[in-house]
Amino acid sequence: EAQVTQNPRYLITVTGKKLTVTCSQNMNHEYMSWYRQDPGLGLRQIYYSMNVEVTDKGDVPEGYKVSRKEKRNFPLILESPSPNQTSLYFCASSPDRYYEQYFGPGTRLTVT
Amino acid sequence: QKEVEQNSGPLSVPEGAIASLNCTYSDRGSQSFFWYRQYSGKSPELIMFIYSNGDKEDGRFTAQLNKASQYVSLLIRDSQPSDSATYLCAVMLGNEKLTFGTGTRLTIIP
Numbered sequence: 001e002a003q004v005t006q007n008p009r010y011l012i013t014v015t016g017k018k019l020t021v022t023c024s025q026n027m028n029h030e031y032m033s034w035y036r037q038d039p040g041l042g043l044r045q046i047y048y049s050m051n052v053e054v055t056d057k058g059d060v061p062e063g064y065k066v067s068r069k070e071k072r073n074f075p076l077i078l079e080s081p082s083p084n085q086t087s088l089y090f091c092a093s094s095p096d097r098y099y100e101q102y103f104g105p106g107t108r109l110t111v112t
Numbered sequence: 113q114k115e116v117e118q119n120s121g122p123l124s125v126p127e128g129a130i131a132s133l134n135c136t137y138s139d140r141g142s143q144s145f146f147w148y149r150q151y152s153g154k155s156p157e158l159i160m161f162i163y164s165n166g167d168k169e170d171g172r173f174t175a176q177l178n179k180a181s182q183y184v185s186l187l188i189r190d191s192q193p194s195d196s197a198t199y200l201c202a203v204m205l206g207n208e209k210l211t212f213g214t215g216t217r218l219t220i221i222p
Binding site for chain 2: 035040041042043044045058090097098100101103104105106
């Protein structure tokens with residue numbers, strides 16, 4: 001089944017404790033992206049990747065890191081999480097930035 | 113001015129009626145336009161995409177694009193309770209950045 005998977009689905013952590021949210025797709029897509037979704041603010045892009053080893057900042061990259069060492073994986077790293085990073089996070093992939101994006105199931109992160 | 117704007121709603125429509133959702137965008141160089149549906153607690157899924165001026169129909173859904181007026185709309189005919197969701201408009205701006213609106217919450221009243 002073609003899909004985007006994210007892990008974990010739910011995470012509660014404390015300020016400053018490094019964490020990684022994994023994202024994997026099995027559709028051989030070139031383009032992958034991370035979004036956060038907050039009430040009243042909609043979906044905002046954090047980082048995106050056009051291909052392996054090619055990543056770039058989106059609208060809200062502060063406090064986040066990404067890497068794309070393999071085509072299928074695009075982990076999101078929070079080196080020192082803070083409460084303002086409490087949000088719902090979505091990973092998405094697409095054959096190309098101009099096409100439909102396929103979203104993962106989401107990761108609900110709470111930072112206390 | 114926001115790059116992509118939607119009325120947040122909620123928009124309430126009787127079952128069987130036509131639901132009309134609107135989205136305006138600021139960049140005249142915008143190229144591609146998408147409508148996603150998002151059920152509460154779920155991830156967005158594509159409903160329609162449109163690139164050219166005019167209408168595009170797919171089943172009960174019609175997307176309408178007017179580049180001169182910089183708006184794109186989504187019509188849902190014969191609305192069903194299962195259409196109750198938040199609808200997200202996404203626009204590929206002229207700088208090749210995909211930007212989402214904040215979404216319109218639609219409720220279909222049985």
